[in-house]
Amino acid sequence: xxxxxxxxxxxxxxxxxxxxxxxxxxxxxxxxxxxxxxxxxxxxxxxxxxxxxxxxxxxxxxxxxxxxxxxxxxxxxxxxxxxxxxxxxxxxxxxxxxxxxxxxxxxxxxxxxxxxxxxxxxxxxxxxxxxxxxxxxxxxxxxxxxxxxxxxxxxxxxxxxxxxxxxxxxxxxxxxxxxxxxxxxxxxxxxxxxxxxxxxxxxxxxxxxx
Numbered sequence: 001x002x003x004x005x006x007x008x009x010x011x012x013x014x015x016x017x018x019x020x021x022x023x024x025x026x027x028x029x030x031x032x033x034x035x036x037x038x039x040x041x042x043x044x045x046x047x048x049x050x051x052x053x054x055x056x057x058x059x060x061x062x063x064x065x066x067x068x069x070x071x072x073x074x075x076x077x078x079x080x081x082x083x084x085x086x087x088x089x090x091x092x093x094x095x096x097x098x099x100x101x102x103x104x105x106x107x108x109x110x111x112x113x114x115x116x117x118x119x120x121x122x123x124x125x126x127x128x129x130x131x132x133x134x135x136x137x138x139x140x141x142x143x144x145x146x147x148x149x150x151x152x153x154x155x156x157x158x159x160x161x162x163x164x165x166x167x168x169x170x171x172x173x174x175x176x177x178x179x180x181x182x183x184x185x186x187x188x189x190x191x192x193x194x195x196x197x198x199x200x201x202x203x204x205x206x207x208x209x210x
Contacts, residue, residue: 011030014083014084014085027089027091029090031087034126036091047209048116055198064096064097064195065096066095066096072107073107075088075110075134076110083109090134092115095108096113112140118146119147136158136171139170153178156173158170158171158172158173159171179202188202188204
C-alpha cells in the first residue's frame with residue numbers, strides 16, 4: 001500500500017480507509033493515517049484481555065457492551081450527513097458502549113461511554129496527546145490510560161459544559177492516578193463513575209503479571 005507510519009501530506013476519509021488491506025491496521029485522526037503495526041506485545045494483550053474480561057463480567061446484565069481492538073470507532077460531529085466523509089476512525093484497546101443505536105456491523109458510529117488505552121512505546125505519545133484531545137472533543141465520558149511500564153492507571157472523567165447555543169463542550173479533569181507514587185500505604189482501587197459499581201484492583205492486576 002506504500003503508506004509510511006504517518007502520512008502527513010494527504011487527508012483520508014472512511015471511504016479510503018475501508019479500501020485498505022484487511023491484514024493492515026490503521027487509524028485516522030482528522031484525516032491523517034497512522035500505522036498501528038507492529039502488533040501489541042503479549043503483556044499488552046494480556047492486560048487488555050484481563051480488563052475487558054472484568055468489565056464484561058460486571059456488565060453481564062447491562063445494556064452496555066464491551067469491545068476489544070481491533071474494533072472501529074468512527075468519530076464525527078453530529079449529525080452525520082455521510083459516513084464516507086468521516087475522517088476519524090480509531091481502534092481503542094477497549095471500548096464500552098451503552099447506546100445500542102451506536103453499534104453497527106462496521107463498528108461504533110459515535111463516541112463510546114468509556115475508552116481504555118494501554119500504553120506501548122509506539123503509541124504512548126499519541127494516546128496521551130492526540131487521542132486525549134480527540135476523546136475530550138468527542139465527549140467520551142471516561143478515559144482510562146494504563147501504563148504497564150510504570151504500573152499505574154490514570155482515570156479521567158469528562159466535565160461537560162453547555163454553551164449558550166446549546167452545544168456541549170467537554171474537558172477532562174486532572175485525572176486520578178492509581179496507584180499514586182507512594183502506593184504502599186494507600187488504596188489501589190480504580191473506580192468507574194460511568195459504569196456504576198465497577199472497580200479494578202490495579203496492584204493485583206500488575207502483580208499478576210509476575
